[in-house]
Amino acid sequence: MRSLLLSSLCALLIALQPVVAVWPIPKKFKTGNTTLFLHQNLEIKYNDNLTQYTFGYEAATFDSHDIVRAGVSRALSTLFGEQFVPWMLHKPGDKFEPDVNGNLKWIKMLEITQTGKDDSEKILKPKAGEVDESYNLTLSADGEVKLTAVSSIGVLRGLETFIQLFYQHSAGTFWYTPYAPVEIEDEPKFDHRGLLIDTSRHFFPVDHILRTIDALAWNKMNRLHFHVTDSQSWPLEIPSMPELHKKGAHHPAFTYSPTDVDRIFKYGAMRGVQVYFEIDMPGHIGSVALSHPELITAWNARPYDAYCAQPPCGNFKLNSTKVDEFVKRLFDDLFPRISKYTSYFHTGGDEIKYKAYTLDDTVKSDKEDVLKPLLQKFFDKSHKQVRDAKLTPIVWEESVEKYNLALEKDVIVQTWTGDGKVQNVTSKGYGVIDSNVNYWYLDCGRGQWVLFDNNEYARGWPFNDWCGPTKSWQRIYSHDPRANLTAEQAKLVLGGEVAAWSETIDPLNFDPLVWPRASAAGEALWSGNKLESGQNRSQLEVAPRLFEWRERMVARGIRAAPLTQLFCTQRSPEECLWENPN
Amino acid sequence: MRSLLLSSLCALLIALQPVVAVWPIPKKFKTGNTTLFLHQNLEIKYNDNLTQYTFGYEAATFDSHDIVRAGVSRALSTLFGEQFVPWMLHKPGDKFEPDVNGNLKWIKMLEITQTGKDDSEKILKPKAGEVDESYNLTLSADGEVKLTAVSSIGVLRGLETFIQLFYQHSAGTFWYTPYAPVEIEDEPKFDHRGLLIDTSRHFFPVDHILRTIDALAWNKMNRLHFHVTDSQSWPLEIPSMPELHKKGAHHPAFTYSPTDVDRIFKYGAMRGVQVYFEIDMPGHIGSVALSHPELITAWNARPYDAYCAQPPCGNFKLNSTKVDEFVKRLFDDLFPRISKYTSYFHTGGDEIKYKAYTLDDTVKSDKEDVLKPLLQKFFDKSHKQVRDAKLTPIVWEESVEKYNLALEKDVIVQTWTGDGKVQNVTSKGYGVIDSNVNYWYLDCGRGQWVLFDNNEYARGWPFNDWCGPTKSWQRIYSHDPRANLTAEQAKLVLGGEVAAWSETIDPLNFDPLVWPRASAAGEALWSGNKLESGQNRSQLEVAPRLFEWRERMVARGIRAAPLTQLFCTQRSPEECLWENPN
Structure with a gap:
């Protein structure tokens, strides 16, 4: 009862103030x-x-x-x-x-x-x-x-x-x-405040990416993680190996030329939004098989679930000098063009199923003691090239959490599989970018996209995806990558990224899925989701600002989703407050 | 193993046929x-x-x-x-x-x-x-x-x-x-194949509604249930009572004039898409209080959860001749204009919390034995007027399921609260339109929109909405309103409607939330989701057609959501099939 009274009092005080809807809220x-x-x-x-x-x-x-x-x-x-x-x-x-x-x-x-x-x-x-x-x-x-x-x-x-x-x-x-x-x-709480886009599962035109960079800048977000290739398609033009996009793109027009890349990276840099590429390897690289089948194992292997996380499968062979030569050529072509505008390069490394290497003629094994040294070599070689181009390598968490590789401590690790991972990885001494799937995956919760034939219908029903439910803006906002860390661990947390994996996202539904939910993470990363007292910022204060910010982004041409009904944006927030009726 | 082989064989046979992507599939x-x-x-x-x-x-x-x-x-x-x-x-x-x-x-x-x-x-x-x-x-x-x-x-x-x-x-x-x-x-399996739109929680311009009617017609869907008013706003112009929209609309331009109404209903009729209005009463009518406070009880009462399902509350007083006069005047104005184009009128009747009537000076009670006869009278009076205009009344299921009213058997009951309701209502002899929330609510699963202050934060966390998860297209497709009915009950099922309740839907995110998921229900209602043998239609056959149909709707200007990645639309369906790896 006392807390109800207090809450009502606070609500009243808030209602009497004008809403000053700056997003993210200044310090x-x-x-x-x-x-x-x-x-x-x-x-x-x-x-x-x-x-x-x-x-x-x-x-x-x-x-x-x-x-x-x-x-x-x-x-x-x-x-x-x-x-x-x-x-x-x-x-x-x-x-x-x-x-x-x-x-x-x-x-x-x-x-x-x-x-x-x-x-x-x-x-x-x-x-x-x-x-x-x-x-x-x-x-x-x-x-x-x-x-x-x-x-x-x-x-x-x-x-x-x-x-x-x-x-x-x-x-x-x-x-x-x-x-x-x-x-x-x-001033910001976190230095790294990003969004991941995925242009392999669906293509996003340059203009779409530029307007997304604009929206990031409005939100004081400063990183665009550009997951540019994957097993599904290879849209990135590599002039020394044009066969990659010619055979790997979904459509001849669905490519990023060197001019496009320059334009996107420069556009971001001018706005204080650093763009960086991820070319995920040694898994998630199947689309290379379309032009270089000799480099890839388990290409489109079935049942996919044995060999990779989703169709189509495809890993770099793990003990192949041809792969080494290919990666060198790829990086030699790409790095000089992007290193003007970026300090980072993400080499992926997630979701490797060891069984894929039973099909690899250079390995023929799924044993950890065989694979681990090969993975270590693979990461070390690619990271050396990254460093030689004066870029800092970023990898997904599996590298140090699942494969237990010993990476140099300049490598930044992106955590994603869930709670506790930031603690684990910082305790190993790595810098961390957090994209905890339980909070910051924007694609989750809208349903399964792989098919289930009638014989497996019961297993698939009711066809939810693996990471539901859809993360509400409040849940996204509630995440603090530095929660439950020692001071030393906390220092290693650079920040975080929300991720818009694109299995079921393309330019037609990108905006309402990303905005304004990405803004919620943007404020958590810039302002922090708590007051200096350590208390959560009240939804009575936060929500009206976010609702207004959504409207302003809409006015600027972003098809951001409404988070509440118009009655609630038109009234003081306590008119749409859940209160205990008992 | 045997079923795996069979499945592979079927997949092969399907792959050899060209995809003939007619949606819904003809008989x-x-x-x-x-x-x-x-x-x-x-x-x-x-x-x-x-x-x-x-x-x-x-x-x-x-x-x-x-x-x-x-x-x-x-x-x-x-x-x-x-x-x-x-x-x-x-x-x-x-x-x-x-x-x-x-x-x-x-x-x-x-x-x-x-x-x-x-x-x-x-x-x-x-x-x-x-x-x-x-x-x-x-x-x-x-x-x-x-x-x-x-x-x-x-x-x-x-x-x-x-x-x-x-x-x-x-x-x-x-x-x-x-x-x-x-x-x-x-030919269709079901006569009534509809979509519910809600223009009270967010306004949808006439053009938006017309293009939605086009999309319904493409999908051989033939009903647009137009939930036009609610407690949140009153966008409907009633010339004899202009104060209703003048005080009740969210914005002076957010109204439907008689010309707009004529245009929408006629546009639908020409396309074989019958439009019908719902003016929900005696609950969900709070916006009338903005112009006629004397007619409404519990307007914007708090804590809302005691008096209604969501803010703002507001019911018609239940024993008021002024309310009777108002309803008569409203119907007298509206019915002659719409009855040219429609045979139906939905009088709502859902989600009444009895406690609202403790605040009603004409009732002052929440006792069922007091309220039930008043509700019976209220429904009977309004339905008489509906019939007098040669319209058929439709109501939500609570009328016969929760309030246990004895309605005439010409009344059509729309079921929604979950499994078993079609059985219950048809066994009472009413015709049914099914909108089972577990399958056909398109708005579910994207998060809570009412606010939780810090004192109730734990109760709200992680801020999912009440009816999640988001219904996948496969789950929507799996629903058969006639499942588990006797032949006699089955005859009473007119069909069904998917519902796009608009708490968090406005014209900016309507298309990707409604399409192509509404199409999935469209086929279940036109073609049935099973083969004549009684077996489920295989996703290997259904999905590629739906994926193609989505692309064709996009080509026609509907921002329908992608249901899978481009790799999967470009390949035969079994390349994106989940198969047991063991």
Whole structure:
């Protein structure tokens, strides 16, 4: 009863405050209730240089000033273009907009100060901790805006926050914030805040990937894990081996040319979203068999369940100099092109079923004592090449958890199979990116896609997939990769990634499955899902911001899913609160 | 082992046949392997009248010839417009298209014979069993097409099948079928094959509803259950009481005017998709309180869980002459406008929590012996008005299952709460529309949308919704509303509906949640999910057709979700079959 009263009191207090829907929520955040208008001819000052806002300015170089200038152009053209009149956040009939007649208080200048000097090498492709993403933003009641950051990327983060303070007025070309004065200090909890996309099971056009990078940047997410190949298809053009995509792509137009790759990686780098490729090996590489059958064992072997996790099977042979030569050639072709823009390369290594190697003429065994040294050699060789290209290797957790390989400690391990794995892997001394399937797999819970004939019907029924249920945004939000770790282990956790594995995702349903659920992970990684006191952030505070953020992303062209009914976005959150009726 | 061998043999036999992806599958269906081309200047003969195919012809009247002429126009312009080149159904590199050079065999005439005379009253708004939807379609190896049906609606069904036989050629304006000669006899298993949409929790624009009607017609589904109002909002304009939508809609533009209603109902009728409204009462009607607070009890009462199933609460007072007058005025306004196009009206009646009536000044009780006679009167009065307008009342199952009301036997009961309900309700002698939540609720399984504050966090975790998991297409397909019934009970089952309740569905994610899963129910209702032998249709036969059908719907502009990866649509189904590895 006492907690009910307390809860009601808290709910009341929250309801009395205006919703200030910045997502992710800044570390320190004070607002007022003065309304200010933003002029389209806003002047921009950057470290004492006066710059005009220019629509559609794209940076030609990676000079700090250019990065910032392009960031300002993007931020303001997003705000002026999104036409976000937030009627769906107010009770029908409520007059929530400021008067646009009479004397308006205008914001006339955005003053940006970058206090540090960007490291021209690292600003494009920072490893975890190598770029300072913090920023301070103040907006005085009389319209002075000051955005201060150490790095140009910090400025970009601050700009995203800045434009979230404004709404468009239904009267037309007026943009206002009702929240001045504003004081914000902000910085991320985790350095690595990513999304995994999978372009082997379904192809995603370049434009789709670019708009997804935009959405990541809006969410202050900074990594795009690009799982580009797998056993299903090989869409990546490797100019020295064009047969790979010519025989391996789902369709002649479903490929990424070197120009496409350059465009995607550069587009991300400019926005502080580092793109990195995964070419998964020695499993999940069957599509190479379509052009190089001699390199692959168990290609499309059946019953697939004996040889791999899903059809079609296909592993690199494990004791083959031809495979070594192929991998070298592949990396020699690819790495010089991407290492301008990225510090990472993911070599996969997940889900190997040992039985596949009984079919491998270079191995002919499924015995661990035979396979383990071969796997160790395979990983060591490929990682040496990765390092030689000045890239840091990333692998899936099985390498150290299941195959028990001894990898160098620069290798970053991506955990995924469930609870406790971050503890295990950090206790072995590896840096970790967490994608715990129980929280951060966005594809789960919509049903089985492999077929069951009538003789196995009962085994398949009711045809749920392996990792259901669908992870609710609240469950996604509840995950903290650093939970239950020692201080030393916690330091090894770089951050996490939500994963949009694409067995049943293509460009037609990607947006509503990824957004705004990925945003929930984005805030957990940037802001943390708990208050400084250690208490969970209340859904009464979090949910209305996420609902608003969904609407703003929709206004920007992302087909994000609704998380609640319109009645609830239009009312105070406690009108849609579950309360104990007893 | 024996069953494995048998299964492999069956798989092989199926693989050797070409996929003939008609959805839903006709009752009798023979195909060959002659390729025929369809000419854009196809001549159309209808009962000895020669008609030219005209792009975009809309019927002005409901004359049979006009219905057919519009149907032909729609079918052919769909085919010629969809640009469905089925590369995604063939292994990359396979040459699957016919040669378009040289002597092509052309289909030059489509000969349509309607053997019966439409009942001009019933053809627009048939009740279950009142229109004959059967048709025969033959396509000879030398290009003669004969489509025969008893009714004009049967002709429409046959036209949908006809255009599914064709693909567009990548060389341009060539449309071909590789399946001639074709012989089809077809008719539906169930008379009522519907989809429920919910425009109170989120608004769906008229255009969205019209395109959904198109998609229903393609799937030979013939009912759109339009749950138009609820406690969340009142989007329906009632000219005699404009305050209802003015105060009850989510947004001034989020309403259905009489013109909109006429357009939607007529659009459906023309396509053999009967639209019918549900105005749910005496529960689920809270939005009336926004304009008529005196009629409603427990409006937005809290904790909601004591008074209703979800926020906001709101029931009609149960012993109020003002409510009677209101309902009469509402029906008097609405029924004359819709009864041209529909034979049904759904009065709801679900999910009443008796405690709401403790707050009702006309009742002040939650006792069953007080409430039951009042509920009986309420249902009887409203149903009398429904009947007076020559409409048939439909209600949710609680009326006869939970409140144990004695309703007239013309009332159709919609079952939903789970297994066994069809048995119960048919054994009481009522006609049934089945929407078993365990199979046919399309909204389930994506997470909770009501909020849980920290004090109830543990109770909410992990924030799944009440009816998860998401129903896989296979599970949807597995449901037979007539399973485990006596012959007499089975006769009372009109059919079923899949339901897209819209707490977390709006126009942005509607398509991938509804399609192609609704198609799975569509086939279960039209064709039955079992062979004549009683055996389940094999997924090896069903799935490739559904995968193809999804691609064709996508080509027509529906953002249907992918059900498997592209590798599997491009290969024979047994390459994505789960087989026992032991």
